[in-house]
Amino acid sequence: MAERLITATGIEVTYGNRRRGGVKVLHGVDLHLDRGETIGIVGESGSGKTTLGRALIRLVDTSAGEIRFDGKDITHLGEEAMRPYRKRMQMIFQDPMASLNPRHSIRQILAGPLLFHGLAKSEAEADQRIAKMLDRVGLPSIVLQRNPHELSGGQRQRIGIARAALLEPEFVLADEIVSGLDVSTQAQVLNLLKDLCRDLGLAMAFISHDLSVIRAVCDRVYVMRQGRVEEAGDCATLFDDPQSAYTRELLDAIPLPEVDADWLKDPEVA
């Protein structure tokens, strides 16, 4: 039997000062995730994907609703009480350059969190774990001496994945992590992510606006529109028989590498 890891119920998020009339951008979202499962969160720009992902790991506050992680209600835990959960939920960012300190060596970037969370008792132990993980993500050990800007986009993304996986989390949030990569590098990174999730039993929420990428890595998918879940289901069902016109629109917007003279015709003309 699958074991439930995250249950989110009726999530609402309001940005800005509520008394001076903030903007509500999530309007009651329900979502759940089992251990080892990968869900996709898809939708057009501004639909609330990043906000939802960040709400799940308590990086933005929810104004209504409940988030349970491993059975515990974490919705309103203070920073102190959240600390034990921080290590268990990790995030991989869209732009690894913005999230990796440019003045730190890759070794420092990887060793810091290991020592901070007490997963390695000594520098030597940290180095051992890092060496294993580098091998796992397919990077040569010389990258350890480099700074982030001395790596290619694909290499930086592998470092982002390695940094998250080193902490042996139970859940990772991956937000648009392959949008800037060319197809071959994108395929490598997605394959790596899939293997890691399988081997480590990781649950993942994978955010993208590209349904082709979602289908390649996810078990289930949530389609977001204007702060609500428009449609949700397992990939096979949803892709083969999308119920919502909006989901079909997202599918139609993906340019498959086949010539199709009608694809660009104006909808009102076609």
Place this chain on the structure above:
Amino acid sequence: MSDLLLDISGLSAISLREGGNPILRDVSLSLKKGEVRGLVGESGAGKSTIAKALLGILPRTVKVTSGTMRFEGRDLLTMAPRDLSAIMGSDIALIPQDPQTALNPGRRIEAQLTDGLRLRRGMNARDAHARALQLLSEVHIRDPERVLKAYPHELSGGMRQRVMIAAAFSLEPKLVVADEPTTALDVTVQKQILRLIRGMQEAHGTAVIFVTHDLGVVAKICDSVTLLYGGKVIEAGPTADVLADPRHVYTKALIAAGPRYDRPDAGLEPVPQWVFDQLHQEIRTGAKEILHG
């Protein structure tokens, strides 16, 4: 009269920043009037270098070592600066990747759209204003009066990109160079922008060089395609032929690498190392490109 608009032949360039490293190797490509040609290849393949050479904006650290770039029969590389500046922006225009940096943040859209109309087409302020309004509605901006008065930061990314398309077509150029104009946008906005570029291109009979790394985008908007790797043309021809019958292993591998929502079991095959080894071998020996049709 020939309907050939642009003829790049044997273009080679080196990077002075990278110790004289070749960045374009004997590149040839041509464009008919009104043709849309895709320029594809992974990062560093030399796509933007070709685009910049066409617009006469190569950085000083890039040096063209041989070749010609004939536009309506005249070589852009040896043309007098005066003649060149008469062509640039007027006969040849750019849609940049990032409208954020291409638009002047301190000037209203109206000023930026009408400069060229007034200075290069001799329009008075009233006619330029009317033409700017018309251009904005051609790119489906709903409230063109408001947008003309706006500063760039007051517009969304998709709106700014529309303004850039309007600006590029404003002087009725014969050639528009679009350097990854949709890479930063989500798929639904990308489709709207592609539709707009194609619509403007058809309405005005403009030729377009469309730089992208996405073969899917090429399939939808380009009549023909040139695939580059390491500054060298690998395969080129009509889009339908190249995509339906790719002959180079690299082209085949690129098509197989992309995921597809309609084929969950296909895709996600990274380009194998032996393919890169073969490409490097071909670059060393100066192998001929594969040309369809």
